[in-house]
Amino acid sequence: MSFRNYKDKIDEGDTVILYLSNNLYAIDVRPEIKSKKGDLVENVFQTPFGALKVRNLIGTEYGSKVELSKGWGHVLQPTPELWSLTLPHRTQIIYTPDISMILLQLDLVPGSVVIEAGTGSGSLTHALIRRVRPHGHVFTFDFHEHRANVARKEFEEHGLSDFVTAQHRDVLEEGFGENLKGKADAVFLDLPSPWIGVPHVLDALKAKGGRFCSFSPCIEQVQRTCLALERQGFQELTTMEVLQSELKVTRRTVPVRDLSFLKHKSSESPVEEKPSSETSYVVGAWPTSTPGHTGYLTVATLPPVFARKKTQETEQNNQCADIDPSGNGSAMAVEETG
Numbered sequence: 516m517s518f519r520n521y522k523d524k525i526d527e528g529d530t531v532i533l534y535l536s537n538n539l540y541a542i543d544v545r546p547e548i549k550s551k552k553g554d555l556v557e558n559v560f561q562t563p564f565g566a567l568k569v570r571n572l573i574g575t576e577y578g579s580k581v582e583l584s585k586g587w588g589h590v591l592q593p594t595p596e597l598w599s600l601t602l603p604h605r606t607q608i609i610y611t612p613d614i615s616m617i618l619l620q621l622d623l624v625p626g627s628v629v630i631e632a633g634t635g636s637g638s639l640t641h642a643l644i645r646r647v648r649p650h651g652h653v654f655t656f657d658f659h660e661h662r663a664n665v666a667r668k669e670f671e672e673h674g675l676s677d678f679v680t681a682q683h684r685d686v687l688e689e690g691f692g693e694n695l696k697g698k699a700d701a702v703f704l705d706l707p708s709p710w711i712g713v714p715h716v717l718d719a720l721k722a723k724g725g726r727f728c729s730f731s732p733c734i735e736q737v738q739r740t741c742l743a744l745e746r747q748g749f750q751e752l753t754t755m756e757v758l759q760s761e762l763k764v765t766r767r768t769v770p771v772r773d774l775s776f777l778k779h780k781s782s783e784s785p786v787e788e789k790p791s792s793e794t795s796y797v798v799g800a801w802p803t804s805t806p807g808h809t810g811y812l813t814v815a816t817l818p819p820v821f822a823r824k825k826t827q828e829t830e831q832n833n834q835c836a837d838i839d840p841s842g843n844g845s846a847m848a849v850e851e852t853g
């Protein structure tokens with residue numbers, strides 16, 4: 516329940532984050548667990564700094580230092596950011612740099628209704644929940660039944676069930692359901708073929724309009740999604756890539772040439788050049804390797820219903836422009852499907 520509200524002390528049933536000099540682990544605080552044989556045994560968590568008796572965490576203050584058999588660590592309260600770094604991976608997940616941009620681009624505020632597909636490992640879902648609670652709701656879908664069930668159980672264990680509904684459904688085949696028609700402020704898709712889902716997104720967004728975002732690793736997926744969005748009257752289409760790089764504060768020693776001899780070069784008594792000296796500076800150094808590509812975020816706005824008619828007129832005009840023999844229409848070399 517430690518995801519629900521900040522609190523001082525660890526209770527049985529909490530999830531805690533164990534921080535050990537640059538390593539993070541999520542631990543379920545249960546004094547006993549089932550062994551492979553099915554017997555209840557003492558829950559002992561093994562780390563590179565030795566064993567931790569999980570029972571001893573109960574009653575300990577969050578943020579405090581805890582003894583391990585060969586060292587010590589700190590126990591932290593989980594946040595969506597820490598959870599993304601420690602959660603059990605059932606799929607590829609979305610990480611904090613992309614998550615922060617997704618939350619901003621979807622215009623989410625407490626009270627928003629947001630749809631997500633697929634749920635995957637629930638990395639993004641935890642951040643969505645924190646943003647829209649206490650009055651908003653996340654509807655998250657996955658067509659992999661086991662993943663949908665595990666995610667639902669995890670949200671329950673984390674005390675978040677009031678803010679999220681996890682369903683097993685193929686959203687590309689079946690859409691988001693009758694009860695969500697015209698109910699969502701925003702929709703996020705992390706699916707292999709998001710463009711097929713765009714007509715369902717149109718159905719789900721409110722009459723006053725809303726925001727859309729999809730995450731796709733390949734530019735061909737982005738192109739198809741953009742074409743589908745345009746066709747359905749979405750506006751303000753933008754695709755971006757979020758690459759976070761961290762500057763390391765470090766000391767660098769550089770040779771400095773003494774140029775004072777230049778002043779006397781043409782004089783009658785020339786001065787010898789002095790050897791270079793070395794000076795040490797504190798600098799912000801760029802990483803030697805750039806962060807790898809994760810995916811492209813494509814975002815778009817669905818205008819309110821009264822403005823959508825105009826969009827359809829524009830689309831008709833665009834279609835006329837496309838068959839204009841001057842050939843000035845948009846020229847994306849993508850086969851249009853869906």
Ligand SMILES: C[S@@+](CC[C@H](N)C(=O)[O-])C[C@H]1O[C@@H](n2cnc3c(N)ncnc32)[C@H](O)[C@@H]1O
Pocket residue numbers: 606607608609610632633634635636637638639640656657658659662684685686687688705706707
């Ligand atoms: C990359 S994972 C999502 C990861 C998630 N965003 C996270 O941060 O943990 C993609 C998920 O989409 C699900 N999926 C793929 N196609 C789907 C569909 N048509 N309907 C619903 N879920 C789908 C997969 O089962 C998979 O769990």
